[in-house]
Amino acid sequence: MKTNVYMFTRYLPFGDSALIVEFGDTINAAINRKVIALSETIKKASIKGVEELVPTYRSLLIRYNPAETTYQQLISSIEKIEKALEEALLEAKKGRIVIPVVYGGVYGPDLSYVAEYHGLTEEQVVKLHSEREYRVYMIGFVAGFPYLGDVPDEIATPRLETPRLKVPAGSVGIAEKQTGIYPCETPGGWRIIGRTPIKLFDPLWQPPALLKPGDTVKFKPISEEEFARIEELAKKGAYKP
Amino acid sequence: MNLFHVLKPGFFTTVQDLGRYGYLGYGVPISGAMDTFSLVAANLLVENNPNDACLEITLIGPELKALADTQIAITGGNLSPKINGETVPMWQTLTIHKGGVISFGKVENGCRSYLSIRGGINTPTILGSKSTYVRGKFGGIEGRWLKAGDVIEGFNVPPIENTYKMPENLVPRFTNDFTVHVILGPQADMFTEKGVETFLSNPYKVTIESDRMGHRLEGPTIEHKRKADIVSDALLPGAIQVPKNGKPIVIMRDAQTTGGYPKIAVATTPDLDRLGQAKPNDTVRFSEITLEDAYKRLFEYRKTLSSLVGKLIKTV
Known part of the structure; x- marks a missing residue:
């Protein structure tokens, strides 16, 4: 299978205190695995001047202190750790988290649209969405928002033409072949098919987000009664996903 | 208390x-x-x-x-x-x-x-x-x-x-016209030569849609080569995104951490302070500098900040 990983890694400047290491320009697990492996390898190698690492779908942003290193020095350090990268790729073992979701109704106002769009029943959409394991590609957009993929082609659906001004916290959405969970109430344009009662982000947690890039997520359909019960537990911090 | x-x-x-x-x-x-x-x-x-x-x-x-x-x-x-x-x-x-x-x-x-x-x-x-x-x-x-x-x-x-x-000489002067030094990239190659030229040679106006997340600017349309979107990657304050409409958005401190528009350039750190003082209807101009010069300016800026305490005038 074609992985779409670039033959040659691209190094791109990002202002006076950051650079980007880019492995590809598509949404693809092989590219993302390499991004996360590089992030972890750099963390372990504690390279002088590196201040922060931001892994995304296809590239790693490295924030650095130019008083301690430079763009060129960093590139040569990274080229040297390519071997360690191979090992990090092999050993990569990550968390698997099950997210309970009530699909449809007021919890998932776009479920019927997604079903109609593809000529499926709502039950079929739920089954297709929840039977697959998803990869957490990255966290972005708002604090704790996981970008998950890949959604089966049978239910991949374009975003809303006009984003909603308010999407409730916990909403589970689809945008093309991505699925994601809104950790807090915010404007948003993804097709909302369900809602989870569990919390994805809390600034008082360490780390503050439930999920991290490279984790695996599976959605579990639940009833409204279970939603209420889990919501109560989650409020007390007594629910372990 | x-x-x-x-x-x-x-x-x-x-x-x-x-x-x-x-x-x-x-x-x-x-x-x-x-x-x-x-x-x-x-x-x-x-x-x-x-x-x-x-x-x-x-x-x-x-x-x-x-x-x-x-x-x-x-x-x-x-x-x-x-x-x-x-x-x-x-x-x-x-x-x-x-x-x-x-x-x-x-x-x-x-x-x-x-x-x-x-x-x-x-x-x-x-x-x-x-x-x-x-x-x-x-x-x-x-x-x-x-x-x-x-x-x-x-x-x-x-x-x-x-x-x-x-x-007096250390008090910044804020006018309605800001020059912002930028380093081209990470996605400057997604714009035509003419597009980059447009960006660097024209004044842009700060619109009313500007806040702690970013400044939306109005001005000549910056031309993309083909696509106006990318698979999302990371954002930092100072990044200048250009969506399909060709009008730049300068990312500021409360912005989302990832984004799907190509970034033509990134503003240098000392100029972020100036951008923080830009308000609707102010003018922003972008001026390209090399990474080397940007480092020099950054070190000067840091020196000014760290030596500030010794330069304050005692009034009592």
């Missing part, structure tokens, strides 16, 4: 320090003062730590009643600060007595004032910072902008014996 009672909140007043670093990978933006230099100066003028939390005041200032005698300093954009109705100087230590009222008036220049309080503002430290992140609803006072009736709490610290003034 209760220091101020908020009589009127102003347009958008938040608690900010130097920002929240280390959590971009969890989708948490850096936040912090839009004009770092002015925040640091405000703190030093009352012998605070450079990173202590201040009030960031936007265009229309609040009205604050002092609940105890305290010392303050007001820096940044000139929003015509007053104590008990009398105009007070900026960029120097001021004393306010219990019952005194701080207020603001006309926007003389810039967009944001910083009000430091001797000892700093006492709000919880969340993920290493006191900065307010309104969209995430945390930091500062309950993760929101001030509202009438709020009480600003401080620390019970002795007043400073000296008072200070910024030397």
Whole structure:
């Protein structure tokens, strides 16, 4: 299978205190695995001047202190750790988290649209969405928002033409072949098919987000009664996903 | 210790320090003062730590009643600060007595004032910072902008014996026309040569759709080669995105941490402070510099900041 990983890694400047290491320009697990492996390898190698690492779908942003290193020095350090990268790729073992979701109704106002769009029943959409394991590609957009993929082609659906001004916290959405969970109430344009009662982000947690890039997520359909019960537990911090 | 009672909140007043670093990978933006230099100066003028939390005041200032005698300093954009109705100087230590009222008036220049309080503002430290992140609803006072009736709490610290003034030559001058130095990339190659030329040679106007998340600019359309979207990658303050309509958006401190528009260039760190003082209808011009020159400017800027404390003029 074609992985779409670039033959040659691209190094791109990002202002006076950051650079980007880019492995590809598509949404693809092989590219993302390499991004996360590089992030972890750099963390372990504690390279002088590196201040922060931001892994995304296809590239790693490295924030650095130019008083301690430079763009060129960093590139040569990274080229040297390519071997360690191979090992990090092999050993990569990550968390698997099950997210309970009530699909449809007021919890998932776009479920019927997604079903109609593809000529499926709502039950079929739920089954297709929840039977697959998803990869957490990255966290972005708002604090704790996981970008998950890949959604089966049978239910991949374009975003809303006009984003909603308010999407409730916990909403589970689809945008093309991505699925994601809104950790807090915010404007948003993804097709909302369900809602989870569990919390994805809390600034008082360490780390503050439930999920991290490279984790695996599976959605579990639940009833409204279970939603209420889990919501109560989650409020007390007594629910372990 | 209760220091101020908020009589009127102003347009958008938040608690900010130097920002929240280390959590971009969890989708948490850096936040912090839009004009770092002015925040640091405000703190030093009352012998605070450079990173202590201040009030960031936007265009229309609040009205604050002092609940105890305290010392303050007001820096940044000139929003015509007053104590008990009398105009007070900026960029120097001021004393306010219990019952005194701080207020603001006309926007003389810039967009944001910083009000430091001797000892700093006492709000919880969340993920290493006191900065307010309104969209995430945390930091500062309950993760929101001030509202009438709020009480600003401080620390019970002795007043400073000296008072200070910024030397005139170190006070930034804010006009309505900002030149921002940029380094092209990371996605400058997604624009035509003409597009890059358009970006670098034309003035852009700050629109009303500008806030702590970013400045939307209006001006000549920047031409993409083919696509106007990318598979999302990371964003930092200063990144200049150009969506399909060809109008640049400068990412600021509360912006989302990832984005799907190509970035033609990134503004250099010292110029972020200036951008933090740009307001609707101001003009922004982009000027390309090399990475080497950008490092030089950055080191000069850091030196100015770190030597600031020794350069303040003692007034008592």
